[in-house]
Amino acid sequence: xxxxxxxxxxxxxxxxxxxxxxxxxxxxxxxxxxxxxxxxxxxxxxxxxxxxxxxxxxxxxxxxxxxxxxxxxxxxxxxxxxxxxxxxxxxxxxxxxxxxxxxxxxxxxxxxxxxxxxxxxxxxxxxxxxxxxxxxxxxxxxxxxxxxxxxxxxxxxxxxxxxxxxxxxxxxxxxxxxxxxxxxxxxxxxxxxxxxxxxxxxxxxxxxxxxxxxxxxxxxxxxxxxxxxxxxxxxxxxxxxxxxxxxxxxxxxxxxxxxxxxxxxxxxxxxxxxxxxxxxxxxxxxxxxxxxxxxxxxxxxxxxxxxxxxxxxxxxxxxxxxxxxxxxxxxxxxxxxxxxxxxxxxxxxxxxxxxxxxxxxxxxxxxxxxxxxxxxxxxxxxxxxxxxxxxxxxxxxxxxxxxxxxxxxxxxxxxxxxxxxxxxxxxxxxxxxxxxxxxxxxxxxxxxxxxxxxxxxxxxxxxxxxxxxxxxxxxxxxxxxxxxxxxxxxxxxxxxxxx
Amino acid sequence: xxxxxxxxxxxxxxxxxxxxxxxxxxxxxxxxxxxxxxxxxxxxxxxxxxxxxxxxxxxxxxxxxxxxxxxxxxxxxxxxxxxxxxxxxxxxxxxxxxxxxxxxxxxxxxxxxxxxxxxxxxxxxxxxxxxxxxxxxxxxxxxxxxxxxxxxxxxxxxxxxxxxxxxxxxxxxxxxxxxxxxxxxxxxxxxxxxxxxxxxxxxxxxxxxxxxxxxxxxxxxxxxxxxxxxxxxxxxxxxxxxxxxxxxxxxxxxxxxxxxxxxxxxxxxxxxxxxxxxxxxxxxxxxxxxxxxxxxxxxxxxxxxx
Numbered sequence: 001x002x003x004x005x006x007x008x009x010x011x012x013x014x015x016x017x018x019x020x021x022x023x024x025x026x027x028x029x030x031x032x033x034x035x036x037x038x039x040x041x042x043x044x045x046x047x048x049x050x051x052x053x054x055x056x057x058x059x060x061x062x063x064x065x066x067x068x069x070x071x072x073x074x075x076x077x078x079x080x081x082x083x084x085x086x087x088x089x090x091x092x093x094x095x096x097x098x099x100x101x102x103x104x105x106x107x108x109x110x111x112x113x114x115x116x117x118x119x120x121x122x123x124x125x126x127x128x129x130x131x132x133x134x135x136x137x138x139x140x141x142x143x144x145x146x147x148x149x150x151x152x153x154x155x156x157x158x159x160x161x162x163x164x165x166x167x168x169x170x171x172x173x174x175x176x177x178x179x180x181x182x183x184x185x186x187x188x189x190x191x192x193x194x195x196x197x198x199x200x201x202x203x204x205x206x207x208x209x210x211x212x213x214x215x216x217x218x219x220x221x222x223x224x225x226x227x228x229x230x231x232x233x234x235x236x237x238x239x240x241x242x243x244x245x246x247x248x249x250x251x252x253x254x255x256x257x258x259x260x261x262x263x264x265x266x267x268x269x270x271x272x273x274x275x276x277x278x279x280x281x282x283x284x285x286x287x288x289x290x291x292x293x294x295x296x297x298x299x300x301x302x303x304x305x306x307x308x309x310x311x312x313x314x315x316x317x318x319x320x321x322x323x324x325x326x327x328x329x330x331x332x333x334x335x336x337x338x339x340x341x342x343x344x345x346x347x348x349x350x351x352x353x354x355x356x357x358x359x360x361x362x363x364x365x366x367x368x369x370x371x372x373x374x375x376x377x378x379x380x381x382x383x384x385x386x387x388x389x390x391x392x393x394x395x396x397x398x399x400x401x402x403x404x405x406x407x408x409x410x411x412x413x414x415x416x417x418x419x420x421x422x423x424x425x426x427x428x429x430x431x432x433x434x435x436x437x438x439x440x441x442x443x444x445x446x447x448x449x450x451x452x453x454x455x456x457x458x459x460x461x462x463x464x465x466x467x468x469x470x471x472x473x474x475x476x477x478x479x480x481x482x483x484x485x486x487x488x489x490x491x492x493x494x495x496x497x498x499x
Numbered sequence: 500x501x502x503x504x505x506x507x508x509x510x511x512x513x514x515x516x517x518x519x520x521x522x523x524x525x526x527x528x529x530x531x532x533x534x535x536x537x538x539x540x541x542x543x544x545x546x547x548x549x550x551x552x553x554x555x556x557x558x559x560x561x562x563x564x565x566x567x568x569x570x571x572x573x574x575x576x577x578x579x580x581x582x583x584x585x586x587x588x589x590x591x592x593x594x595x596x597x598x599x600x601x602x603x604x605x606x607x608x609x610x611x612x613x614x615x616x617x618x619x620x621x622x623x624x625x626x627x628x629x630x631x632x633x634x635x636x637x638x639x640x641x642x643x644x645x646x647x648x649x650x651x652x653x654x655x656x657x658x659x660x661x662x663x664x665x666x667x668x669x670x671x672x673x674x675x676x677x678x679x680x681x682x683x684x685x686x687x688x689x690x691x692x693x694x695x696x697x698x699x700x701x702x703x704x705x706x707x708x709x710x711x712x713x714x715x716x717x718x719x720x721x722x723x724x725x726x727x728x729x730x731x732x733x734x735x736x737x738x739x740x741x742x743x744x745x746x747x748x749x750x751x752x753x754x755x756x757x758x759x760x761x762x763x764x765x766x767x768x769x770x771x772x773x774x775x776x777x778x779x780x781x782x783x784x785x786x787x788x789x790x791x792x793x794x795x796x797x798x799x800x801x802x803x804x805x
Contacts, residue, residue: 040763041755043581050582051538126552131541196595196755197666222663222753223763226647231662234655382768385534389543400539415539422542 032497033216034238034480036490037228041196041221044179047166048120051128058199058219060489063166063184066094066113067159071494073312073407073486075159079108079167079185081145089154089442090137094162096145100208104183106169110141115170117149132164132406154440156447160314160406187212187493196221201492212493229475238477238497239490242354245298251475256300257484259472263359263401264308265346265465266416268394268425273342273372280462282333283397286370287363288325293468296355296362301468307455308402308412308466312486315409315438315451320459330370340371347377348399349384359467360399394425397465407487409451410439417458426463500796507792511785515778522777523566527559532579532768553579553771566774575775580767585775589757593779595665596756599748600740602671603678608733611683615690616722622695630687637684642744646677646751663753674752678745682736689732693725727799734791738784 042055047063068078077083081095100108117139120127127133135155140148151158172183182190185208188201199219203212220237222228225244231237232251240251248254267283268274289303305311306320334340344367348360357378364374377395379387387395400423402412415422419432431454438450458464472488482495532555533546550556553576554565569576575585618630653673654662660669697703698721706716746758753759757776764772 043583051536123548126548128537131538131545134542134545194666195591197664220664220753221755223759224750224753227650227663227751227753230647230650230655234658234662236662381766382531382535385531388539389534402539423539 032214033218034214034477034492034495034497035218035220035236036239036492037222037231037237037241038219039221039223039242042199045182045190045193045199046168046173046179047182047184048116048127048129048168049125049179051131054221057490058201059166059182059184060186061188061201061217061492062182062186062190063168064186065163065166066096067163069163069407069485069487071483071485075163078163080162084149084159084162086442087148090151092149092151092158093142094147094149096147097208098145100185101206102169102172102183102185103189103204103206104169104172106171106183108167108169108185109144110147112167112170113147114139114141115173116165116167119168119173120165129164133161136161154442156440156442156444157406157408157410160408164406188217191216210493213496214492217492232475232477235477238480239482239495240475241472241488241490243473243475244354245296245300245473247475248298248300248473252478253476253480254473255476255482255484256471256473258302258310258312258486259470260310260405260407260486260488261353261401261403261470262304262308262310262412263353263356263399263467263470264304264416265363265397265399265467266394266423266425267463267465268396269461269463270425270427271394271396273337273339273344274396276337276339277461278333278337279339280465282330282337282339282370283367284323284462284465285326285330285333286366287323287465287467288366289323289467290325292359292362296358297468297470300471300473302471304466304469306459306466308416308464309409309451309455310404310407310412310469313404313407313409313412315413315448315455317452317455317459319452320455327366327370334371341373343373343375344396345375345377346397346399347379347384347387347395349381350378352381353401354470356399356401363399363465363467388423391420398423398425401470405487409455410435413438413451413454416464417454424463426461428457428461428463431457500793503796504789504793507789508785511782511789514785515781518781519570519774519778520567522774523563526768526770526773527562531555532770535766535768536579553577555770575778576771578764578769578772578775580764580769580772585769585771586779588760588772589775589779592755592757592760595754596741596745596749596758598671599674599678599745599754599756600737602675603740603748604682604733604737606675606679607682607686607736610679611686612690612729615687616694616717618687618691619694619698620717627691630691634684634687637680640680642677642681642747643751645680646673646748649673649677650751663751665754674748674754677751678740678748682733682740685736686729686732690725690729693728694721697721697724727795730791730794730798734787738787741783741787742780 038054038057040054042052042058043050045059047059065078066080067075070076079097079100081097084092084094087093096110102108117136119125121136135151135153137150137152142148169183172178187204187207189204191202192200200216202216222231228240229247232240243254267280273279293299293301293303303322305322307317309316346360346364348356350357361376364376367374388398388400402415404412413435417424417431418435419427419429434450434454438447441447441450472484474484476482479497480495481498533549537546537549554562573586578585578588581588614630618627621627650662650673653660660673664670703716703721706720743758745756746762749756749759750762761776764776
């Protein structure tokens with residue numbers, strides 16, 4: 001065999017070798033699919049119908065919104081080309097990103113935005129998400145890539161609301177198959193839904209923005225925390241959420257991030273013992289929040305800063321301190337108020353939120369230590385809700401966990417502090433008026449100033465005893481790389497697999 | 500026999516109707532779906548609109564008569580949680596639960612009966628003691644814990660089987676075993692004591708004296724007589740699994756059946772779905788009971804038509 005032949009042979013051999021290696025490398029590359037556990041099987045993949053976290057985990061990857069958030073919560077343009085501008089107090093103008101289409105070929109344009117808005121606010125359609133979108137009155141196309149969205153009252157939260165509302169294709173969203181085989185503009189496309197078993201999405205290779213790394217993602221429906229954990233340990237799953245703090249050390253990788261949920265006690269300001277501000281102040285001073293975070297949440301929760309507003313939310317008052325733990329002063333205040341030995345009722349539930357019962361019982365114990373008799377009532381959830389929403393008879397203290405999906409003070413303030421709106425236990429009409437004013441104050445600084453006043457007053461008069469900002473805990477497989485987000489979305493495009 | 504079955508079916512119909520009405524009343528007393536389903540921060544107006552959509556704002560007596568009317572055409576209304584006709588949801592989940600119960604009860608019977616019979620051959624022998632010990636263990640282990648233990652050993656530790664889910668035969672093994680264990684234990688104990696009892700009867704001694712082989716005596720006589728109580732127990736096991744004992748197993752193994760759905764329906768205060776579930780379960784129990792009655796009559800014609 002002469003030299004050129006040998007060279008050719010060697011070249012052929014090395015090509016074979018290289019291609020084998022590449023192929024070999026490509027095989028695990030093909031396995032760049034991941035499996036995520038969600039708590040229940042979605043009832044539909046229509047992203048505008050239900051208020052269901054399991055469904056959102058899937059549709060967040062198929063559909064997109066005009067406005068997005070960065071992982072730390074800042075609002076940025078998504079399908080919108082830039083942040084919206086206000087035409088007048090009731091009208092917001094959105095410019096759209098050009099050359100985007102839905103994966104079935106329908107264009108994403110002003111018509112599809114109008115269709116998406118009109119569809120979700122249609123009373124006939126009866127979306128559960130209206131709670132997040134309440135003020136939106138309608139939308140109209142100005143030109144192909146410009147839309148006006150109208151609100152019933154001036155609404156400063158509108159950009160955050162548009163972060164919530166997913167854009168659907170104008171024509172196909174009317175098809176009865178839409179909820180089973182959804183089509184969006186997002187980085188992943190629906191592939192398969194085997195009822196009871198799983199849902200699979202594949203990468204949208206024609207995605208208008210940066211193409212993600214992971215090829216496909218399968219969602220499995222596992223409600224039981226212990227079962228999710230064992231699935232992760234057995235290598236069947238790559239990502240589980242709502243990991244119990246005590247299991248964080250048992251999984252390959254556990255990561256946490258500041259969550260949206262804040263636990264609180266809503267305190268009555270009118271019931272016999274509770275009407276004295278000294279008593280309410282004592283209740284706040286009696287709770288050792290640091291100890292609660294350490295012992296119940298293995299440190300994966302943070303004592304609040306004198307308010308229920310999430311530190312990442314608009315309206316967070318950064319001049320308020322963390323509550324002191326001072327049982328001696330608390331005891332003295334109770335004595336001063338003549339409340340020693342008096343009974344207060346603490347109402348709560350069990351099993352809805354992480355460690356709810358333990359938190360309630362611990363708080364009850366702290367309150368007993370300062371000389372009160374605490375009647376802890378853990379109610380069945382339906383009965384608990386009846387008491388939570390009862391406008392006539394407010395419990396002395398009722399436990400609730402507030403989740404601030406829109407990262408804006410309006411919803412937590414309305415829910416916990418606005419007299420006669422939801423489950424506030426005070427009768428402060430002035431504060432209620434301020435909360436209403438803040439809801440439609442368009443001037444950002446004026447609005448911020450209103451929330452500063454509201455949170456300061458609620459702190460000074462102890463309308464609430466907020467407890468902990470909880471952290472979200474995720475369990476990851478060894479190979480999955482991901483940084484969790486403040487809004488708890490599981491965006492597969494932000495994940496990668498190392499192999 | 501025909502009139503016997505008809506009479507049983509009619510009685511069963513009354514039972515189903517009664518149970519369904521009780522459930523209607525009970526579900527209206529517990530929980531309020533508008534509060535449970537909507538976000539806690541939804542406004543009161545949104546809750547009122549929600550109630551109106553599902554007719555929950557109407558007076559209770561109106562709701563009740565509408566319910567009875569719809570019941571006649573097997574219309575249970577739309578599941579609040581699934582937004583589909585409630586009966587369709589139930590019938591869609593039914594096959595998975597039947598698969599689980601079928602596999603679990605099959606294991607319980609084919610393992611429980613022979614082991615119980617073998618244990619009875621030499622009461623207090625080594626094998627008997629082993630069987631009794633195992634039965635007691637099987638009866639005392641909480642199913643929830645047993646399920647997680649099996650997952651830890653066979654799925655996480657050894658990696659032989661999947662931890663949860665459904666789709667292949669491998670997925671069925673652990674849930675079926677978990678469901679089978681307590682039933683198997685009870686069946687083993689009952690077979691054992693019935694066979695011991697039979698083997699002490701006069702006719703067995705006669706048969707042996709006639710020169711019949713022990714195995715023939717065991718299987719042709721003793722076992723046959725022991726069959727009625729064992730069948731009764733097996734029927735009861737099927738009914739109790741059907742009436743809700745699969746809930747635990749379905750939850751632990753993320754098995755998408757009726758028990759899991761029932762838990763969810765309760766959690767979501769889905770009145771309409773709950774009514775449909777209870778109706779289907781009640782019908783199932785009536786059917787199993789009728790089948791058992793027929794079977795008993797075939798085995799032992801002396802059983803009265805009471």
